[in-house]
Amino acid sequence: MPRPTKIAPERGDARARLLEAATDLIRIHGFSATTVDDICRRAQTTKGAFFHHFATKDAIGVAAADNWQRTTTAFFEAASYHDPADPLDRVLGYVEFRRSIIAGAIPEFTCLVGTMVGEVHHDRPEIRDACAASIFGHAATLEADIAAAMTARGVDGGWSAAGLARHIQGVIQGAFVLAKAADDPDMARESLDHLDRYLVLLLRPAAGSAA
Amino acid sequence: MPRPTKIAPERGDARARLLEAATDLIRIHGFSATTVDDICRRAQTTKGAFFHHFATKDAIGVAAADNWQRTTTAFFEAASYHDPADPLDRVLGYVEFRRSIIAGAIPEFTCLVGTMVGEVHHDRPEIRDACAASIFGHAATLEADIAAAMTARGVDGGWSAAGLARHIQGVIQGAFVLAKAADDPDMARESLDHLDRYLVLLLRPAAGSAA
DNA sequence: ATCTATACCGACCAGATGGTATGCGCGCAA
DNA sequence: TTGCGCGCATACCATCTGGTCGGTATAGAT
Numbered sequence: 486m487p488r489p490t491k492i493a494p495e496r497g498d499a500r501a502r503l504l505e506a507a508t509d510l511i512r513i514h515g516f517s518a519t520t521v522d523d524i525c526r527r528a529q530t531t532k533g534a535f536f537h538h539f540a541t542k543d544a545i546g547v548a549a550a551d552n553w554q555r556t557t558t559a560f561f562e563a564a565s566y567h568d569p570a571d572p573l574d575r576v577l578g579y580v581e582f583r584r585s586i587i588a589g590a591i592p593e594f595t596c597l598v599g600t601m602v603g604e605v606h607h608d609r610p611e612i613r614d615a616c617a618a619s620i621f622g623h624a625a626t627l628e629a630d631i632a633a634a635m636t637a638r639g640v641d642g643g644w645s646a647a648g649l650a651r652h653i654q655g656v657i658q659g660a661f662v663l664a665k666a667a668d669d670p671d672m673a674r675e676s677l678d679h680l681d682r683y684l685v686l687l688l689r690p691a692a693g694s695a696a
Numbered sequence: 697m698p699r700p701t702k703i704a705p706e707r708g709d710a711r712a713r714l715l716e717a718a719t720d721l722i723r724i725h726g727f728s729a730t731t732v733d734d735i736c737r738r739a740q741t742t743k744g745a746f747f748h749h750f751a752t753k754d755a756i757g758v759a760a761a762d763n764w765q766r767t768t769t770a771f772f773e774a775a776s777y778h779d780p781a782d783p784l785d786r787v788l789g790y791v792e793f794r795r796s797i798i799a800g801a802i803p804e805f806t807c808l809v810g811t812m813v814g815e816v817h818h819d820r821p822e823i824r825d826a827c828a829a830s831i832f833g834h835a836a837t838l839e840a841d842i843a844a845a846m847t848a849r850g851v852d853g854g855w856s857a858a859g860l861a862r863h864i865q866g867v868i869q870g871a872f873v874l875a876k877a878a879d880d881p882d883m884a885r886e887s888l889d890h891l892d893r894y895l896v897l898l899l900r901p902a903a904g905s906a907a
Numbered sequence: 908a909t910c911t912a913t914a915c916c917g918a919c920c921a922g923a924t925g926g927t928a929t930g931c932g933c934g935c936a937a
Numbered sequence: 938t939t940g941c942g943c944g945c946a947t948a949c950c951a952t953c954t955g956g957t958c959g960g961t962a963t964a965g966a967t
Contacts, residue, residue: 496914496963515815517728521955532956533916542955592818599873603814604726606876607803617877644889651874651883652890659870662810663862665817666828672862678855679863679894686897710945732925743926744946753925 500538502528507549512592516546516601516612543609546601550615553597554622561626572633573688577681579627583657584677587670594673595665599658620658624650634688642687649687656680711749713739718760723803727757727812727823754820757812761826764808765833772837783844784899788892790838794868795888798881805884806876810869831869835861845899853898860898867891 506527510519521542525535539545566578587594602616625647632646660676717738721730732753736746750756777789798805813827836858843857868891871884 499915513818515726515728517726518815518819520953522953531916533958534914536956537913537915598877600814602877603811603873604729606879607724608729610879613877613879617879620874620877642893644886644893648886649890652887655870655874655883655887656867657870658873659866659868662814662869662873663831663866666809666813666824666831668817668821668824668828672866675855675859676863676866679860682853682855682898683890683894687893708944731923733923742946745944747926748944 499528499530499534503530503535503538503545504549504552507545508553508597509592511546511549512595512597512600516604543612546605546609546612547615550598550601550612550619554615554619557619557623558626561623572630572637573684575630576627576634576684576688579630580653580677580681580684584674584681587664587673587677591664591668591670594670595661596658599661620654621651624654627653631688638688638690640688653680653684710739710741710745714741714746714749714756715760715763718756719764719808720803722757722760723806723808723811727815754823757816757820757823758826761809761812761823761830765826765830768830768834769837772834783841783848784895786841787838787845787895787899790841791864791888791892791895795885795892798875798884798888802875802879802881805881806872807869810872831865832862835865838864842899849899849901851899864891864895 503524506524507519510523510527514523521532521535524545525532528534535545539548561582564582566575566582569575569578598616598619602613602620606613627650628646631649635641635646656676657680660673663672663676664670666672714735717735718730721734721738725734732743732746735756736743739745746756750759772793775793777786777793780786780789809827809830813824813831817824838861839857842860846852846857867887871887874883874887875881877883
Protein backbone atom coordinates (compact mmCIF):
# COMPACT_ATOMS: atom_id res chain seq x y z
CA MET A 486 0.00 0.00 0.00
CA PRO A 487 2.49 2.70 -1.12
CA ARG A 488 1.72 6.30 -0.32
CA PRO A 489 2.65 9.36 -2.36
CA THR A 490 5.34 11.58 -0.86
CA LYS A 491 4.26 14.67 1.09
CA ILE A 492 3.48 17.66 -1.08
CA ALA A 493 3.20 21.29 -0.06
CA PRO A 494 -0.42 22.37 0.53
CA GLU A 495 -2.20 23.67 -2.53
CA ARG A 496 -5.66 25.08 -2.88
CA GLY A 497 -8.29 22.44 -3.62
CA ASP A 498 -6.15 19.76 -2.06
CA ALA A 499 -7.29 19.92 1.53
CA ARG A 500 -9.91 17.21 1.33
CA ALA A 501 -7.49 14.69 -0.11
CA ARG A 502 -4.83 15.63 2.42
CA LEU A 503 -7.30 15.28 5.28
CA LEU A 504 -8.30 11.86 4.02
CA GLU A 505 -4.73 10.71 3.76
CA ALA A 506 -3.85 12.09 7.19
CA ALA A 507 -6.88 10.42 8.74
CA THR A 508 -6.00 7.11 7.13
CA ASP A 509 -2.44 7.23 8.41
CA LEU A 510 -3.39 8.29 11.92
CA ILE A 511 -6.22 5.79 12.30
CA ARG A 512 -3.93 2.97 11.23
CA ILE A 513 -1.46 4.04 13.91
CA HIS A 514 -3.70 5.07 16.79
CA GLY A 515 -7.15 3.76 15.98
CA PHE A 516 -10.26 5.83 15.25
CA SER A 517 -11.24 6.98 18.74
CA ALA A 518 -7.73 7.98 19.74
CA THR A 519 -7.31 10.05 16.59
CA THR A 520 -8.52 13.61 17.14
CA VAL A 521 -9.75 16.09 14.59
CA ASP A 522 -6.92 18.40 15.58
CA ASP A 523 -4.39 15.64 14.97
CA ILE A 524 -5.78 15.09 11.50
CA CYS A 525 -5.71 18.81 10.70
CA ARG A 526 -2.15 19.19 11.93
CA ARG A 527 -0.91 16.28 9.83
CA ALA A 528 -2.85 17.49 6.81
CA GLN A 529 -1.48 21.01 7.29
CA THR A 530 -4.95 22.52 7.41
CA THR A 531 -7.26 23.97 9.99
CA LYS A 532 -10.45 22.92 11.65
CA GLY A 533 -12.30 25.26 9.36
CA ALA A 534 -11.19 23.23 6.37
CA PHE A 535 -11.99 19.98 8.13
CA PHE A 536 -15.58 20.84 8.92
CA HIS A 537 -16.02 22.40 5.53
CA HIS A 538 -15.35 19.03 3.91
CA PHE A 539 -16.72 16.68 6.60
CA ALA A 540 -19.80 17.30 8.69
CA THR A 541 -18.56 15.29 11.66
CA LYS A 542 -15.60 13.24 12.75
CA ASP A 543 -17.59 10.11 11.94
CA ALA A 544 -18.02 11.37 8.38
CA ILE A 545 -14.29 11.28 7.73
CA GLY A 546 -14.28 7.72 9.05
CA VAL A 547 -16.84 6.73 6.45
CA ALA A 548 -15.04 8.70 3.75
CA ALA A 549 -11.71 7.14 4.68
CA ALA A 550 -13.21 3.65 4.45
CA ASP A 551 -14.76 4.48 1.06
CA ASN A 552 -11.48 5.92 -0.12
CA TRP A 553 -9.67 2.84 1.15
CA GLN A 554 -11.93 0.64 -0.92
CA ARG A 555 -11.26 2.68 -4.05
CA THR A 556 -7.50 2.82 -3.68
CA THR A 557 -7.07 -0.81 -2.67
CA THR A 558 -9.32 -1.94 -5.51
CA ALA A 559 -7.10 -0.14 -8.00
CA PHE A 560 -3.99 -1.42 -6.25
CA PHE A 561 -5.03 -5.08 -6.43
CA GLU A 562 -6.42 -4.81 -9.93
CA ALA A 563 -3.02 -3.65 -11.11
CA ALA A 564 -1.17 -6.53 -9.46
CA SER A 565 0.19 -9.39 -11.54
CA TYR A 566 -1.37 -12.30 -9.66
CA HIS A 567 -4.23 -12.16 -12.17
CA ASP A 568 -1.95 -13.26 -15.00
CA PRO A 569 -1.66 -17.08 -14.66
CA ALA A 570 -3.94 -19.21 -16.79
CA ASP A 571 -4.73 -21.63 -13.95
CA PRO A 572 -7.35 -20.17 -11.59
CA LEU A 573 -5.76 -21.89 -8.58
CA ASP A 574 -2.46 -20.21 -9.42
CA ARG A 575 -4.27 -16.89 -9.41
CA VAL A 576 -5.72 -17.59 -5.96
CA LEU A 577 -2.37 -18.74 -4.59
CA GLY A 578 -0.75 -15.77 -6.32
CA TYR A 579 -3.11 -13.49 -4.44
CA VAL A 580 -2.06 -14.94 -1.09
CA GLU A 581 1.59 -14.72 -2.09
CA PHE A 582 1.06 -11.10 -3.10
CA ARG A 583 -0.59 -10.29 0.22
CA ARG A 584 2.37 -11.91 1.92
CA SER A 585 4.86 -9.93 -0.11
CA ILE A 586 3.39 -6.56 0.86
CA ILE A 587 3.84 -7.25 4.57
CA ALA A 588 6.88 -5.04 5.06
CA GLY A 589 8.02 -2.08 7.09
CA ALA A 590 6.38 -0.82 10.25
CA ILE A 591 3.12 -2.40 11.34
CA PRO A 592 0.80 0.55 10.59
CA GLU A 593 2.20 0.59 7.05
CA PHE A 594 0.86 -2.80 6.04
CA THR A 595 -2.15 -3.36 8.29
CA CYS A 596 -5.68 -2.75 7.11
CA LEU A 597 -7.45 0.53 7.80
CA VAL A 598 -10.94 -0.90 7.66
CA GLY A 599 -10.08 -3.97 9.71
CA THR A 600 -8.61 -1.77 12.41
CA MET A 601 -11.57 0.60 12.39
CA VAL A 602 -14.32 -1.97 12.35
CA GLY A 603 -12.91 -3.79 15.37
CA GLU A 604 -13.26 -0.60 17.34
CA VAL A 605 -16.41 1.09 16.12
CA HIS A 606 -18.62 -1.81 15.01
CA HIS A 607 -21.08 -1.29 17.83
CA ASP A 608 -21.28 2.49 18.10
CA ARG A 609 -20.88 3.75 14.56
CA PRO A 610 -22.89 1.60 12.18
CA GLU A 611 -22.19 3.86 9.21
CA ILE A 612 -18.45 3.41 9.56
CA ARG A 613 -18.93 -0.30 10.21
CA ASP A 614 -20.95 -0.70 7.01
CA ALA A 615 -18.39 1.21 4.99
CA CYS A 616 -15.68 -1.08 6.37
CA ALA A 617 -17.79 -4.14 5.63
CA ALA A 618 -18.28 -2.98 2.05
CA SER A 619 -14.53 -2.69 1.64
CA ILE A 620 -13.71 -6.06 3.19
CA PHE A 621 -16.44 -8.09 1.56
CA GLY A 622 -16.18 -6.21 -1.72
CA HIS A 623 -12.53 -7.15 -1.83
CA ALA A 624 -13.35 -10.74 -0.91
CA ALA A 625 -15.75 -10.87 -3.83
CA THR A 626 -12.92 -10.18 -6.27
CA LEU A 627 -11.56 -13.64 -5.44
CA GLU A 628 -14.80 -15.54 -5.94
CA ALA A 629 -14.57 -16.21 -9.66
CA ASP A 630 -11.06 -17.65 -9.45
CA ILE A 631 -11.97 -19.79 -6.45
CA ALA A 632 -15.09 -21.07 -8.19
CA ALA A 633 -13.09 -21.94 -11.29
CA ALA A 634 -10.49 -23.77 -9.18
CA MET A 635 -13.28 -25.68 -7.45
CA THR A 636 -14.74 -26.75 -10.75
CA ALA A 637 -11.32 -27.82 -12.04
CA ARG A 638 -10.77 -29.96 -8.98
CA GLY A 639 -14.41 -31.05 -8.80
CA VAL A 640 -14.70 -30.34 -5.09
CA ASP A 641 -17.98 -30.01 -3.23
CA GLY A 642 -17.55 -30.01 0.51
CA GLY A 643 -20.65 -28.07 1.42
CA TRP A 644 -18.90 -24.73 1.28
CA SER A 645 -19.01 -21.93 -1.27
CA ALA A 646 -16.48 -19.91 -3.20
CA ALA A 647 -17.88 -16.79 -1.57
CA GLY A 648 -17.46 -18.29 1.88
CA LEU A 649 -13.88 -19.32 1.22
CA ALA A 650 -13.14 -15.85 -0.14
CA ARG A 651 -14.48 -14.37 3.11
CA HIS A 652 -12.42 -16.81 5.14
CA ILE A 653 -9.29 -15.73 3.29
CA GLN A 654 -9.99 -12.15 4.31
CA GLY A 655 -10.59 -13.29 7.87
CA VAL A 656 -7.25 -15.07 8.03
CA ILE A 657 -5.52 -11.95 6.72
CA GLN A 658 -7.24 -9.77 9.31
CA GLY A 659 -6.35 -12.25 12.03
CA ALA A 660 -2.76 -12.28 10.85
CA PHE A 661 -2.64 -8.52 11.39
CA VAL A 662 -3.95 -8.92 14.93
CA LEU A 663 -1.18 -11.41 15.69
CA ALA A 664 1.44 -9.10 14.18
CA LYS A 665 0.20 -6.21 16.29
CA ALA A 666 0.17 -8.29 19.46
CA ALA A 667 3.64 -9.71 18.92
CA ASP A 668 4.86 -6.45 17.38
CA ASP A 669 6.33 -8.63 14.67
CA PRO A 670 5.35 -8.88 10.99
CA ASP A 671 6.58 -12.48 10.88
CA MET A 672 3.51 -13.52 12.84
CA ALA A 673 1.40 -12.38 9.91
CA ARG A 674 3.58 -14.08 7.33
CA GLU A 675 3.41 -17.35 9.24
CA SER A 676 -0.36 -17.28 9.14
CA LEU A 677 -0.42 -16.57 5.43
CA ASP A 678 1.83 -19.58 4.90
CA HIS A 679 -0.80 -21.74 6.61
CA LEU A 680 -3.48 -20.14 4.47
CA ASP A 681 -1.52 -21.01 1.35
CA ARG A 682 -1.18 -24.61 2.58
CA TYR A 683 -4.90 -24.83 3.19
CA LEU A 684 -5.76 -23.64 -0.29
CA VAL A 685 -3.34 -26.12 -1.85
CA LEU A 686 -4.75 -29.02 0.17
CA LEU A 687 -8.26 -27.95 -0.65
CA LEU A 688 -7.99 -27.05 -4.31
CA ARG A 689 -4.90 -28.62 -5.86
CA PRO A 690 -5.87 -31.53 -8.12
CA ALA A 691 -4.55 -34.85 -6.76
CA ALA A 692 -0.89 -35.56 -7.50
CA GLY A 693 -0.25 -37.64 -10.62
CA SER A 694 -3.43 -36.61 -12.40
CA ALA A 695 -1.56 -34.09 -14.53
CA ALA A 696 1.81 -35.72 -15.04
CA MET B 697 -17.52 -16.66 28.41
CA PRO B 698 -20.35 -16.59 30.98
CA ARG B 699 -20.48 -13.71 33.42
CA PRO B 700 -21.81 -13.75 36.97
CA THR B 701 -25.06 -11.89 37.55
CA LYS B 702 -24.91 -8.35 38.93
CA ILE B 703 -24.55 -8.13 42.69
CA ALA B 704 -25.19 -5.16 44.95
CA PRO B 705 -21.97 -3.29 45.79
CA GLU B 706 -20.21 -4.56 48.86
CA ARG B 707 -17.14 -3.24 50.57
CA GLY B 708 -13.93 -4.80 49.24
CA ASP B 709 -15.57 -5.60 45.93
CA ALA B 710 -14.86 -2.44 43.99
CA ARG B 711 -11.71 -3.59 42.26
CA ALA B 712 -13.37 -6.71 40.89
CA ARG B 713 -16.44 -4.75 39.82
CA LEU B 714 -14.28 -2.18 38.06
CA LEU B 715 -12.42 -4.91 36.22
CA GLU B 716 -15.61 -6.56 35.08
CA ALA B 717 -17.13 -3.26 34.02
CA ALA B 718 -14.00 -2.32 32.10
CA THR B 719 -13.96 -5.69 30.37
CA ASP B 720 -17.57 -5.39 29.29
CA LEU B 721 -17.27 -1.80 28.11
CA ILE B 722 -14.02 -2.30 26.22
CA ARG B 723 -15.51 -5.25 24.39
CA ILE B 724 -18.43 -3.08 23.34
CA HIS B 725 -16.82 0.28 22.66
CA GLY B 726 -13.08 -0.36 22.52
CA PHE B 727 -10.44 0.93 24.91
CA SER B 728 -10.12 4.56 23.82
CA ALA B 729 -13.86 5.16 23.63
CA THR B 730 -14.38 3.74 27.11
CA THR B 731 -14.05 6.50 29.70
CA VAL B 732 -13.11 6.18 33.34
CA ASP B 733 -16.49 7.67 34.27
CA ASP B 734 -18.27 5.04 32.17
CA ILE B 735 -16.41 2.29 33.98
CA CYS B 736 -17.20 3.78 37.39
CA ARG B 737 -20.87 4.18 36.55
CA ARG B 738 -21.21 0.59 35.40
CA ALA B 739 -19.25 -0.68 38.40
CA GLN B 740 -21.41 1.43 40.73
CA THR B 741 -18.41 3.15 42.22
CA THR B 742 -16.75 6.51 42.02
CA LYS B 743 -13.59 7.91 40.56
CA GLY B 744 -12.08 7.84 44.02
CA ALA B 745 -12.37 4.08 44.08
CA PHE B 746 -11.06 3.81 40.54
CA PHE B 747 -7.87 5.74 41.13
CA HIS B 748 -7.41 4.05 44.46
CA HIS B 749 -7.12 0.70 42.72
CA PHE B 750 -5.59 1.77 39.40
CA ALA B 751 -2.97 4.46 38.98
CA THR B 752 -4.07 5.39 35.46
CA LYS B 753 -6.61 4.41 32.86
CA ASP B 754 -3.91 2.42 31.10
CA ALA B 755 -3.36 0.43 34.28
CA ILE B 756 -6.88 -0.98 34.19
CA GLY B 757 -6.27 -1.97 30.59
CA VAL B 758 -3.28 -4.02 31.65
CA ALA B 759 -5.16 -5.43 34.64
CA ALA B 760 -8.14 -6.32 32.47
CA ALA B 761 -5.90 -8.18 30.03
CA ASP B 762 -4.21 -10.04 32.89
CA ASN B 763 -7.57 -10.87 34.39
CA TRP B 764 -8.80 -12.03 30.99
CA GLN B 765 -5.91 -14.43 30.73
CA ARG B 766 -6.63 -15.88 34.18
CA THR B 767 -10.36 -16.33 33.65
CA THR B 768 -10.10 -17.69 30.12
CA THR B 769 -7.37 -20.11 31.18
CA ALA B 770 -9.63 -21.53 33.87
CA PHE B 771 -12.56 -21.55 31.46
CA PHE B 772 -10.74 -23.56 28.79
CA GLU B 773 -9.07 -25.87 31.26
CA ALA B 774 -12.49 -26.89 32.52
CA ALA B 775 -13.84 -27.65 29.04
CA SER B 776 -14.31 -31.22 27.89
CA TYR B 777 -12.39 -31.04 24.61
CA HIS B 778 -9.37 -32.32 26.54
CA ASP B 779 -11.01 -35.70 27.13
CA PRO B 780 -10.51 -37.66 23.87
CA ALA B 781 -7.61 -40.08 23.71
CA ASP B 782 -6.62 -39.05 20.19
CA PRO B 783 -4.67 -35.78 20.20
CA LEU B 784 -6.15 -34.71 16.86
CA ASP B 785 -9.61 -35.16 18.33
CA ARG B 786 -8.59 -32.84 21.15
CA VAL B 787 -7.41 -30.19 18.68
CA LEU B 788 -10.56 -30.51 16.58
CA GLY B 789 -12.58 -30.53 19.79
CA TYR B 790 -11.00 -27.23 20.73
CA VAL B 791 -12.08 -25.64 17.44
CA GLU B 792 -15.54 -27.09 17.80
CA PHE B 793 -15.71 -25.71 21.34
CA ARG B 794 -14.63 -22.25 20.17
CA ARG B 795 -17.35 -22.47 17.53
CA SER B 796 -19.97 -23.50 20.05
CA ILE B 797 -19.39 -20.48 22.29
CA ILE B 798 -20.08 -18.06 19.47
CA ALA B 799 -23.57 -17.08 20.57
CA GLY B 800 -25.54 -14.02 21.56
CA ALA B 801 -24.57 -10.44 20.83
CA ILE B 802 -21.18 -9.80 19.29
CA PRO B 803 -19.51 -8.19 22.32
CA GLU B 804 -20.48 -11.26 24.34
CA PHE B 805 -18.31 -13.71 22.43
CA THR B 806 -15.53 -11.59 20.96
CA CYS B 807 -12.11 -11.40 22.55
CA LEU B 808 -11.18 -8.59 24.91
CA VAL B 809 -7.46 -8.76 24.25
CA GLY B 810 -7.86 -9.09 20.50
CA THR B 811 -10.06 -6.01 20.45
CA MET B 812 -7.71 -4.02 22.65
CA VAL B 813 -4.48 -4.92 20.93
CA GLY B 814 -5.77 -3.88 17.54
CA GLU B 815 -6.38 -0.43 18.92
CA VAL B 816 -3.54 0.26 21.32
CA HIS B 817 -0.64 -1.77 19.96
CA HIS B 818 1.31 1.29 18.93
CA ASP B 819 0.64 3.72 21.77
CA ARG B 820 0.38 1.55 24.87
CA PRO B 821 3.05 -1.12 24.80
CA GLU B 822 2.23 -2.32 28.32
CA ILE B 823 -1.33 -3.12 27.33
CA ARG B 824 -0.13 -4.62 24.08
CA ASP B 825 2.27 -6.94 25.89
CA ALA B 826 -0.42 -8.02 28.35
CA CYS B 827 -2.69 -8.83 25.41
CA ALA B 828 0.10 -10.70 23.66
CA ALA B 829 0.72 -12.76 26.79
CA SER B 830 -2.95 -13.75 26.86
CA ILE B 831 -3.17 -14.63 23.17
CA PHE B 832 0.11 -16.48 22.84
CA GLY B 833 -0.19 -18.06 26.27
CA HIS B 834 -3.52 -19.48 25.20
CA ALA B 835 -2.05 -20.64 21.90
CA ALA B 836 0.63 -22.50 23.80
CA THR B 837 -2.01 -24.64 25.52
CA LEU B 838 -2.65 -26.25 22.12
CA GLU B 839 0.95 -27.03 21.28
CA ALA B 840 1.29 -30.41 22.95
CA ASP B 841 -1.83 -31.83 21.30
CA ILE B 842 -0.82 -30.48 17.92
CA ALA B 843 2.68 -31.92 18.28
CA ALA B 844 1.25 -35.30 19.24
CA ALA B 845 -1.09 -35.25 16.25
CA MET B 846 1.82 -34.35 13.99
CA THR B 847 3.82 -37.27 15.30
CA ALA B 848 0.87 -39.64 14.85
CA ARG B 849 0.51 -38.56 11.25
CA GLY B 850 4.23 -38.25 10.68
CA VAL B 851 3.96 -34.85 9.04
CA ASP B 852 6.85 -32.47 8.51
CA GLY B 853 6.05 -29.60 6.22
CA GLY B 854 8.53 -27.11 7.56
CA TRP B 855 6.12 -25.67 10.11
CA SER B 856 5.91 -26.08 13.87
CA ALA B 857 3.22 -27.00 16.37
CA ALA B 858 3.72 -23.62 18.01
CA GLY B 859 3.27 -21.85 14.69
CA LEU B 860 0.11 -23.74 13.88
CA ALA B 861 -1.24 -22.98 17.37
CA ARG B 862 -0.62 -19.28 16.73
CA HIS B 863 -2.30 -19.53 13.35
CA ILE B 864 -5.37 -21.06 14.96
CA GLN B 865 -5.58 -18.03 17.26
CA GLY B 866 -5.14 -15.77 14.29
CA VAL B 867 -8.01 -17.39 12.42
CA ILE B 868 -10.22 -17.00 15.48
CA GLN B 869 -9.31 -13.33 15.84
CA GLY B 870 -9.93 -12.80 12.13
CA ALA B 871 -13.28 -14.54 12.44
CA PHE B 872 -14.26 -11.98 15.07
CA VAL B 873 -13.29 -9.12 12.77
CA LEU B 874 -15.52 -10.56 10.04
CA ALA B 875 -18.41 -11.01 12.48
CA LYS B 876 -18.06 -7.40 13.63
CA ALA B 877 -17.92 -6.08 10.07
CA ALA B 878 -20.93 -8.08 8.89
CA ASP B 879 -22.65 -7.70 12.26
CA ASP B 880 -23.31 -11.42 12.01
CA PRO B 881 -21.89 -14.26 14.14
CA ASP B 882 -22.30 -16.66 11.22
CA MET B 883 -19.30 -15.05 9.56
CA ALA B 884 -17.17 -16.24 12.46
CA ARG B 885 -18.64 -19.74 12.43
CA GLU B 886 -17.99 -20.07 8.72
CA SER B 887 -14.34 -19.26 9.24
CA LEU B 888 -14.01 -21.78 12.04
CA ASP B 889 -15.48 -24.41 9.73
CA HIS B 890 -12.67 -23.72 7.30
CA LEU B 891 -10.17 -23.90 10.13
CA ASP B 892 -11.54 -27.30 11.10
CA ARG B 893 -11.23 -28.45 7.50
CA TYR B 894 -7.63 -27.27 7.34
CA LEU B 895 -6.69 -29.17 10.48
CA VAL B 896 -8.32 -32.34 9.19
CA LEU B 897 -6.55 -32.10 5.84
CA LEU B 898 -3.28 -31.37 7.55
CA LEU B 899 -3.34 -33.81 10.44
CA ARG B 900 -5.81 -36.62 9.77
CA PRO B 901 -4.02 -39.88 8.92
CA ALA B 902 -4.72 -40.90 5.32
CA ALA B 903 -8.06 -42.66 4.77
CA GLY B 904 -7.88 -46.47 4.87
CA SER B 905 -4.80 -46.59 7.07
CA ALA B 906 -6.93 -47.17 10.17
CA ALA B 907 -9.91 -49.14 8.86
C1' DA C 908 -16.37 45.31 -12.39
C1' DT C 909 -19.36 42.75 -9.82
C1' DC C 910 -21.66 38.84 -8.14
C1' DT C 911 -21.59 34.25 -6.34
C1' DA C 912 -20.16 29.87 -4.90
C1' DT C 913 -16.70 27.41 -2.98
C1' DA C 914 -12.38 26.73 -0.28
C1' DC C 915 -10.39 27.81 3.69
C1' DC C 916 -9.04 30.27 8.15
C1' DG C 917 -8.78 30.89 13.24
C1' DA C 918 -10.97 32.34 17.39
C1' DC C 919 -14.23 30.63 20.32
C1' DC C 920 -17.37 27.40 23.18
C1' DA C 921 -19.72 23.90 26.14
C1' DG C 922 -19.07 19.75 27.72
C1' DA C 923 -16.23 15.77 28.47
C1' DT C 924 -11.84 13.69 30.06
C1' DG C 925 -8.15 11.87 32.92
C1' DG C 926 -6.47 12.91 37.10
C1' DT C 927 -6.02 15.19 42.09
C1' DA C 928 -6.90 16.68 46.83
C1' DT C 929 -9.29 15.97 50.77
C1' DG C 930 -12.20 13.77 53.87
C1' DC C 931 -14.71 10.06 56.08
C1' DG C 932 -16.12 5.59 58.00
C1' DC C 933 -14.90 0.93 59.04
C1' DG C 934 -11.98 -2.77 60.86
C1' DC C 935 -8.22 -3.92 63.67
C1' DA C 936 -4.04 -3.86 66.53
C1' DA C 937 -2.08 -1.89 70.74
C1' DT D 938 -10.49 3.53 73.45
C1' DT D 939 -7.52 5.32 70.81
C1' DG D 940 -4.88 5.49 66.70
C1' DC D 941 -4.11 4.17 62.10
C1' DG D 942 -4.36 2.37 57.53
C1' DC D 943 -7.31 0.95 53.98
C1' DG D 944 -11.29 1.34 50.95
C1' DC D 945 -14.02 4.46 49.10
C1' DA D 946 -16.66 9.06 48.26
C1' DT D 947 -17.06 14.05 46.82
C1' DA D 948 -15.62 18.13 44.94
C1' DC D 949 -12.71 20.08 42.03
C1' DC D 950 -9.27 21.18 38.13
C1' DA D 951 -6.51 21.85 33.74
C1' DT D 952 -6.75 20.36 29.51
C1' DC D 953 -8.65 18.45 25.55
C1' DT D 954 -12.59 17.38 22.52
C1' DG D 955 -15.79 17.81 18.66
C1' DG D 956 -18.08 21.31 16.79
C1' DT D 957 -19.63 26.50 15.60
C1' DC D 958 -19.32 30.89 13.55
C1' DG D 959 -18.07 35.01 11.32
C1' DG D 960 -14.91 36.25 8.14
C1' DT D 961 -11.50 36.21 4.02
C1' DA D 962 -9.48 34.71 -0.37
C1' DT D 963 -9.93 32.93 -4.93
C1' DA D 964 -11.95 31.40 -9.34
C1' DG D 965 -15.30 31.61 -12.66
C1' DA D 966 -19.78 33.53 -14.67
C1' DT D 967 -22.15 37.71 -16.31
